[in-house]
Every structure is written in structure tokens, then in C-alpha cells.
Amino acid sequence: YQASVTVYECEDCDTCQYKPKCTKAKGNKKLYVSKKFIQKRSKSLENITSSEGIMLRTNRSIQVEGAFGVLKEDHGFRRFLTKGKINVKTEFTLLCFGYDINKFHNKIQNDRCRILLHEIKAS
Template identity: 55%
Template structure:
């Protein structure tokens, strides 16, 4: 099973453009703005729960900001094909 046909479509290109912009920013915001540098809990299960809660909080904050700016369902960047 190959994924090349999926990523070569117009929708796949749009997803790749937006993902390349958003992923590093999320980690930077969590580290810098939320001051999240270390896990407080020990063990795989507890660390998983802690990062899951941090990610959930990040997503809720992002959704709240988009809702307040009336930008739900809109992309930040237009599709560019090279």
C-alpha cells in the first residue's frame, strides 16, 4: 500500500503545507508559553497522560482563539504548488 497518490492530490498538498507550518510551532508554544520543560510524573502511562492533557489544553486554547476571531474552518495559508 502506497501513500504517494494521496499526498500528490490537491488536498494532500494543502495538508502538507499546513502541517509543515504548524507542527514546530505547537512544540515551541508548549515549551515557551506554557513553560512546560519537564514531566512531573514518572512511568510511561503517567507521562502519556501528562502530555495528552497538555496537548488537549493546547488544542482547546487554539479552538477558543479561532472562535473568538471568527476563523473556524479557515486555513491560514493559501495552497501553493511548486
């Protein structure tokens, strides 16, 4: 997006007793503000602090890292057995299929097939 920045500048900083703590500039203190950026930042903060945003952030944090942890620790996967990009991609795809089938089987066993996200526990 194209940013429009508003510049605020003091009229005269020479006589201010706080100038050494406030700025190291030779001239006056300048403050650059993008009102569109502040608006987008506040909207983003509103989104991530809503109940849905908290639930999505919590679920995102446990999804990807957990999958690699399961592949490494539970399945004992430490290194690829093949060489070459295509072969490694095929091997990793098979690992992912196996992981997904196992996860789907566990969902069926625990009667969680229609539940996509974990609910946030009330504290």
C-alpha cells in the same frame, strides 16, 4: 508491490572513449529502469506540485513543530513532573487538551471555526 525492472545494456563499451567517465564496470554499461516506479514518481510529483498539494504541504509544515514550540516556550513546559509511562502519558494528554482548548478559543475569537487550512498567499 512487485517490481518489474527493464535492463538496458550497451552492445559494446570497449571502444567507447567515455567509458572511464561513464562506468567502472568491467563489462558493458547497464541501466536498470522500473517503469512502474517512474509512473508512481511522476504521479507523486504531480500531486505535490498541484495547488492543493502546495496548500497541504505548507499547512503540514506549520502544524506539528508549532505545537511543540508553543508548549515549550509559551507554556513553559520543559520537563514532565511525573514518572512512569502511564503518568507521563496522562500528563502529556492533559497538556494536549489544554493546547487544543486554547487553540479552539482563539479560533472562536478570530471567527475561524469553519476554516481548517491556511490559504496560500499569492506572490
